[in-house]
Amino acid sequence: MKNITVDQAGCIGCGLCVSTCPDVFELGEDGKSHVKDASKCSECNCQQALDNCPSKAISWGE
Numbered sequence: 001m002k003n004i005t006v007d008q009a010g011c012i013g014c015g016l017c018v019s020t021c022p023d024v025f026e027l028g029e030d031g032k033s034h035v036k037d038a039s040k041c042s043e044c045n046c047q048q049a050l051d052n053c054p055s056k057a058i059s060w061g062e
């Protein structure tokens with residue numbers, strides 16, 4: 001299964017991925033995006049979120 005991840009060091013907290021895939025990403029208290037449920041990736045636009053991330057902080061893990 002694809003396992004989407006966010007590089008915490010790279011994320012600038014713009015919120016774009018949260019807007020694109022609210023079931024998968026959420027902004028934490030640290031102002032960075034976190035993956036809350038990677039299993040929802042098949043139902044949403046995670047590839048779009050990955051492509052549009054301004055800091056290229058999203059990637060597909062193993």
Ligand code: SF4
Pocket residue numbers: 006010011012013014015016017018032033049052053054055056057058
């Ligand atoms: S789109 Fe990229 S930089 Fe913006 S909140 Fe999501 S992971 Fe962070």
